[in-house]
Amino acid sequence: xxxxxxxxxxxxxxxxxxxxxxxxxxxxxxxxxxxxxxxxxxxxxxxxxxxxxxxxxxxxxxxxxxxxxxxxxxxxxxxxxxxxxxxxxxxxxxxxxxxxxxxxxxxxxxxxxxxxxxxxxxxxxxxxxxxxxxxxxxxxxxxxxxxxxxxxxxxxxxxxxxxxxxxxxxxxxxxxxxxxxxxxxxxxxxxxxxxxxxxxxxxxxxxxxxxxxxxxxxxxxxxxxxxxxxxxxxxxxxxxxxxxxxxxxxxxxxxxxxxxxxxxxxxxxxxxxxxxxxxxxxxxxxxxxxxxxxxxxxxxxxxxxxxxxxxxxxxxxxxxxxxxxxxxxxxxxxxxxxxxxxxxxxxxxxxxxxxxxxxxxxxxxxxxxxxxxxxxxxxxxxxxxxxxxxxxxxxxxxxxxxxxxxxxxxxxxxxxxxxxxxxxxxxxxxxxxxxxxxxxxxxxxxxxxxxxxxxxxxxxxxxxxxxxxxxxxxxxxx
Numbered sequence: 499x500x501x502x503x504x505x506x507x508x509x510x511x512x513x514x515x516x517x518x519x520x521x522x523x524x525x526x527x528x529x530x531x532x533x534x535x536x537x538x539x540x541x542x543x544x545x546x547x548x549x550x551x552x553x554x555x556x557x558x559x560x561x562x563x564x565x566x567x568x569x570x571x572x573x574x575x576x577x578x579x580x581x582x583x584x585x586x587x588x589x590x591x592x593x594x595x596x597x598x599x600x601x602x603x604x605x606x607x608x609x610x611x612x613x614x615x616x617x618x619x620x621x622x623x624x625x626x627x628x629x630x631x632x633x634x635x636x637x638x639x640x641x642x643x644x645x646x647x648x649x650x651x652x653x654x655x656x657x658x659x660x661x662x663x664x665x666x667x668x669x670x671x672x673x674x675x676x677x678x679x680x681x682x683x684x685x686x687x688x689x690x691x692x693x694x695x696x697x698x699x700x701x702x703x704x705x706x707x708x709x710x711x712x713x714x715x716x717x718x719x720x721x722x723x724x725x726x727x728x729x730x731x732x733x734x735x736x737x738x739x740x741x742x743x744x745x746x747x748x749x750x751x752x753x754x755x756x757x758x759x760x761x762x763x764x765x766x767x768x769x770x771x772x773x774x775x776x777x778x779x780x781x782x783x784x785x786x787x788x789x790x791x792x793x794x795x796x797x798x799x800x801x802x803x804x805x806x807x808x809x810x811x812x813x814x815x816x817x818x819x820x821x822x823x824x825x826x827x828x829x830x831x832x833x834x835x836x837x838x839x840x841x842x843x844x845x846x847x848x849x850x851x852x853x854x855x856x857x858x859x860x861x862x863x864x865x866x867x868x869x870x871x872x873x874x875x876x877x878x879x880x881x882x883x884x885x886x887x888x889x890x891x892x893x894x895x896x897x898x899x900x901x902x903x904x905x906x907x908x909x910x911x912x913x914x915x916x917x918x919x920x921x922x923x924x925x926x927x928x929x930x931x932x933x934x935x936x937x938x939x940x941x942x943x944x945x946x947x948x949x950x951x952x953x954x955x956x957x958x959x960x961x962x963x964x965x966x967x968x969x970x971x972x973x974x975x976x
Contacts, residue, residue, distance in 0.1 A: 508772070508840055509858040512831035516859040517773050517811075518700035519582040526704060531575050531719040535739035541567040541716070543906055544734050544743035546723050548572025549581035550891065551749030551884050553706040554899025555906075557624075560713045562907050568715045569741050571734065573753075575719045577703030580751055580891065583861040585771060585801045585813045586702075587791040588893045589639040589694035590615035592668040594870070595658040597973065601868070602917040608662055610916055615667070615693045617896035621702070622695065630705030632697045633806060635789040639694025642676050643686040644846060647950035648795035652689040667691065680792055681784040684846050696791045696803050699892065728877035745906050748883040749898075751891070752862035756823030762925040763872060764886055765936050768817015768828060770835040770860035772843060774853050778808030784849065796947040797964075798940075799889070800842045809856075810847075814839040815889055816944055817860055819936035822929050829862040836860070838944070845951055863889045867972045868923040873901055875920075882906060886923075924971050939967060939974070 514520065523529070543559060545552045548570055556568050572578070591598060591614040598607035622634045643649045652668070659668045669690045671679075676688040711717060718736075727733040731742040748754065755764040781787055781804060793801045802812040817835040818828040836858045844851065866872055866886030871894055873884045882905050884898035901919060904911035926932045942963035949956040956964070967974040 508833070508836050508855060510833065511770065511836050511858045511860050512827060515578070516583040516700065516771075517857045518586070518698055519577060522577065522582070522698070522700035522704045525701070532717050533719075534721040535571060535718040535736050535741065538740045538742075539569060540731070540742045541569040542743060543568050543745045543747065544732070544741045545570040545747045545749060546726075546734065547749035547751065547753075548574075548576035548707070548717065548719065549579050549749060549751055550703065550706070550895035551751065551898050551902070552747065553703070553710060554896050555747050555749060555902040556710050556715050557706060558899050558903030559906060560710070560715065562903060565714070569743070570710070570715055570717045571721045571723055571736065571741065572717065572719045573722050576707040576717065577700050580861045580863065581703040582700035583771070583859055584699050584892060585791070585803060585811060586633075586697045586699040586892065587639060587694070587801060587803070587890070588618050588621055588697055589691050589791065589890070590618055590667075590893060592659060592664070592691055593641070593652065593655045595662070595668075596654045597868070597870070599658060601921070604662055606917045608664070610918055611664075611667070613897055613913065613916060614893060617893045617900070618693055618695055621697065621893070621896055625702070625705065628705065628709050630702065630709070632702035632705055634695055634697050636693075636695040637789040637791075639691040639791045640671070640676065640679055640688055641793050641795055642680070642682075642688035644682070644684040644794040644796075645950050645953065649686060651795035656689060667693065678785055679788060679790055680786040682846050683848065694791055696789060697892065698805075726881070728880065730880070732877070732880050744880065746881045747902050747906065748881065749885075749902075751885055751887070752864040753823075753825055754883065754885040755820065755864060756825070759876065760883075760885070761823050762928055762932070763866065763923070764823070765865045765926055765932060766820035766823065766825065766829070766862050767815060767865055767936070767940065768832055768835055768860050769813060769815045769863050769889060770817055770832065770839045770858065771811055771813040772836060772839045772855045773857040774810045774812075774850070775856050776808045777810070777850070777853055780850060780853065781808055781810075784847075794846065796951075798944050798947050800846060802843070802846075810843070810850075812839060812843040814842050815863065819933060819940050820862065821933040825862050830860050832860060863887070865889070865974065866923055867926060867974070869973055870918060870921075870923070871898060872921070872923065873898055873919050875905060938963060
């Protein structure tokens with residue numbers, strides 16, 4: 499199919515919810531949203547955000563203190579944000595081990611990587627314990643090189659794992675071993691994180707919601723928070739009511755970029771997924787039947803996995819940057835980003851040229867300056883937060899929920915003393931410099947990746963702009 503014809507036939511993003519969430523809501527017989535807050539109420543802990551971070555925090559608090567009074571406020575429906583739109587990759591921080599060692603030393607780096615791996619297993623255990631069929635498939639996470647420029651991207655992490663005695667956590671693969679798992683003609687050598695898994699992300703989010711309701715957590719959906727007033731208690735003012743609580747947790751993901759105090763801590767960027775028609779026979783032909791989560795090694799990463807009915811969900815972090823922390827249609831309606839994601843799929847899987855792309859959707863990701871989550875407390879230890887997952891939030895948000903619940907519970911649990919808690923990453927510039935810089939750097943990174951995909955050397959200007967963040971002390975870019 500000619501490229502211009504393909505683009506014309508691509509599904510329009512933003513016209514409906516993600517395929518994941520539509521499927522999850524259908525399994526629930528299309529429930530109505532829970533009523534918005536229309537009163538003034540008090541509780542022990544108030545949580546803003548009905549995604550993974552907020553719901554895992556609520557879950558762990560009910561584990562620690564059965565009967566605790568929790569009120570959770572969500573502006574859409576639980577799972578309506580990135581928790582119901584992402585690729586469903588669940589993996590640990592073994593690929594980030596060199597950075598963790600640099601920031602916190604070998605011992606603490608190992609502690610954090612092990613805690614992040616434990617979070618993967620805890621998600622599987624949650625699904626089994628509560629009968630949540632979220633398609634938890636612990637088949638590993640494979641990163642492959644798809645061009646000479648990507649070769650050996652993982653070498654430092656592999657070496658760090660070997661040096662610290664955890665070589666089995668991150669295993670280099672030969673080209674033949676990569677091809678045996680997913681036979682793209684573009685793939686070269688690679689690396690495998692055996693502890694990785696995939697989930698159907700919206701089914702996981704909606705399963706969490708069900709369990710919280712069964713445990714007595716009060717959830718108000720379609721509730722917009724307008725003001726957080728520090729004090730004792732903290733006041734949360736919404737469109738129709740008010741919550742007062744001695745402890746508040748903010749689990750807002752990319753929306754935190756629009757809140758005072760967080761604006762220079764986060765940068766927002768769009769990520770888009772295209773979904774094929776079911777092709778189980780074709781997947782067998784290319785040996786991709788194990789359920790692995792797979793990425794290439796670009797900075798504007800291509801990430802892809804299969805579904806139960808044999809589709810390919812193929813994503814790319816090629817959406818637009820946001821201004822001033824606002825989350826608007828550029829994160830859901832970007833047809834150019836869908837076209838780039840579809841082009842990435844066609845490039846990596848040319849033998850699937852005739853396969854239809856039937857769906858597409860997008861959403862925001864919240865990028866921190868060191869690409870690690872920020873977890874901490876404000877206002878005298880009464881308001882707690884976690885955000886900045888930088889496109890890898892499914893597993894780390896499980897860990898963040900444990901940490902936040904431990905902090906609310908007094909902070910004596912060792913999990914609350916991991917060095918990621920309270921760590922201060924470099925700030926981004928204020929607006930409009932953040933937006934202008936993000937747009938310029940984003941486009942340079944995409945152009946650099948696309949040139950290298952085709953075996954070309956990027957222009958000197960593109961290479962210089964792509965390196966600019968590193969020169970300025972940010973761990974973004976090449």
